[in-house]
Amino acid sequence: MVNNVTTRRRFIQAGGGVVAASLAATASSAATLAQARGGTRAMGQPLPEGVKLPSTPPRRKRPDSVGFAIVGLGGYALNQMMPRFDQAERAHIAAIVSGNPDKLRRVGDAYGVPEDARYSYDAFARIASDDRIDAVYIVLPTGLHAEWAIRAFAAGKHVLCEKPMALSSADCERMIAASRRADRKLMLAYRSHFEPYNLEAMTLMEQKAVGAIRLVRSEQSYRMGPTSPSENWRANRMLAGGGPLEDYGIYGLQSALYLTGEMPESVSATTFRPTGDPRFSEIFAHVASQLRFPSGAVAQLVTSYDSAGTNFAHVRGTDGALIMDPATSYSGQKMRLEARNAREFAPGDPSVQFARQLDHFTNAVRDGEAIRTSGEMGLRDLRLIEAIYAAAETGRTVNLAPDGRMRR
Ligand code: NAD
Numbered sequence: 001m002v003n004n005v006t007t008r009r010r011f012i013q014a015g016g017g018v019v020a021a022s023l024a025a026t027a028s029s030a031a032t033l034a035q036a037r038g039g040t041r042a043m044g045q046p047l048p049e050g051v052k053l054p055s056t057p058p059r060r061k062r063p064d065s066v067g068f069a070i071v072g073l074g075g076y077a078l079n080q081m082m083p084r085f086d087q088a089e090r091a092h093i094a095a096i097v098s099g100n101p102d103k104l105r106r107v108g109d110a111y112g113v114p115e116d117a118r119y120s121y122d123a124f125a126r127i128a129s130d131d132r133i134d135a136v137y138i139v140l141p142t143g144l145h146a147e148w149a150i151r152a153f154a155a156g157k158h159v160l161c162e163k164p165m166a167l168s169s170a171d172c173e174r175m176i177a178a179s180r181r182a183d184r185k186l187m188l189a190y191r192s193h194f195e196p197y198n199l200e201a202m203t204l205m206e207q208k209a210v211g212a213i214r215l216v217r218s219e220q221s222y223r224m225g226p227t228s229p230s231e232n233w234r235a236n237r238m239l240a241g242g243g244p245l246e247d248y249g250i251y252g253l254q255s256a257l258y259l260t261g262e263m264p265e266s267v268s269a270t271t272f273r274p275t276g277d278p279r280f281s282e283i284f285a286h287v288a289s290q291l292r293f294p295s296g297a298v299a300q301l302v303t304s305y306d307s308a309g310t311n312f313a314h315v316r317g318t319d320g321a322l323i324m325d326p327a328t329s330y331s332g333q334k335m336r337l338e339a340r341n342a343r344e345f346a347p348g349d350p351s352v353q354f355a356r357q358l359d360h361f362t363n364a365v366r367d368g369e370a371i372r373t374s375g376e377m378g379l380r381d382l383r384l385i386e387a388i389y390a391a392a393e394t395g396r397t398v399n400l401a402p403d404g405r406m407r408r
Pocket residue numbers: 040041042043044045046048072073074075076077138139140141142144162163164189191233247
């Protein structure tokens with residue numbers, strides 16, 4: 001039997017301990033959350049190297065376009081998402097939020113953001129009275145998602161939140177409660193749900209293209225360069241949790257669920273953290289887990305920050321296999337079916353995933369379209385991540401309820 005809260009607390013304490021205090025925090029306000037997290041504050045960083053800013057600011061295309069405030073001007077926001085607003089139908093960048101005044105100026109100028117719509121973290125609450133902003137896109141380190149999502153809801157805005165949703169299921173529950181209280185939308189930026197190859201793979205699996213699914217294998221790995229928790233938030237437990245699973249392995253976890261169309265009924269796992277390596281003084285180097293589904297299908301998921309890069313998902317069924325390699329990249333996806341009708345697939349340009357994700361969110365905001373990647377999905381995934389860590393820590397198989405909660 002596994003005690004959910006105790007196990008999670010011990011897991012967090014292993015890396016420094018302070019976050020454990022948040023587990024006891026019952027109040028749902030962002031201020032309480034931030035206080036409980038002591039030390040994990042939003043702080044401006046310099047403009048990342050190699051960022052290409054647009055030479056002409058993108059234009060909004062429609063009068064009902066949704067205005068976004070971008071919170072966190074880091075690598076992913078500046079290199080991937082912000083340039084893609086230009087391809088979205090009715091999303092535009094209305095404001096930016098950063099703790100670095102020089103970055104605010106340079107990014108604001110390039111994207112045509114008016115000076116009075118460039119906010120510091122300290123001034124964030126003022127977005128409440130800024131009608132140009134309908135929604136907040138949170139692209140901060142993961143340990144800050146919950147606090148800033150709750151602040152955005154308190155300001156009456158909708159929230160698009162980067163993955164993973166937060167570092168604990170308790171924080172996910174607070175975010176969902178804040179969204180309901182504010183009567184504002186909450187969507188997780190799980191871009192693979194808008195990417196043609198993964199969508200085609202979901203259809204193929206529904207059509208039983210490999211017969212009954214028996215085995216899923218996925219791996220998401222890369223080798224992290226020399227760093228330490230103070231230099232890089234991805235190596236810092238209070239901002240990144242256990243590390244590769246939350247950051248990269250979550251794609252494998254997600255694909256195991258959307259390819260099988262099932263929730264696992266049990267999980268076993270192992271983690272590894274080498275001694276004497278500053279990259280892994282607080283986070284794990286590898287996390288490997290095995291999920292068993294009610295149909296009997298088994299998924300083996302491996303993720304690592306210390307092995308050569310890869311990103312694949314294989315599904316093997318009674319009549320064949322689907323090979324996705326790379327499976328969930330920004331672009332360059334490849335997918336083939338090894339079965340009676342063996343063939344390669346090219347269902348479309350993977351890079352449309354970014355703009356399509358924005359358009360799905362804006363359809364939800366403007367037309368009430370049901371959100372495919374909801375806060376509940378983000379919560380479900382955090383429950384499974386907690387179960388994986390609990391299984392690794394106890395060395396025992398953890399049984400799961402259909403909503404991903406650990407059975408006691
Ligand atoms: P990054 O380090 O490049 O950027 C982080 C941003 O947060 C920077 O602008 C930094 O100034 C700001 N920040 C505020 N407080 C900070 C603090 N205390 N420590 C460090 N930075 C702080 O990271 P990133 O790669 O842009 O990741 C940001 C988010 O986007 C994460 O949630 C990550 O999981 C997500 N992400 C998603 C994808 C995807 O494919 N969907 C890809 C990469 C990152």
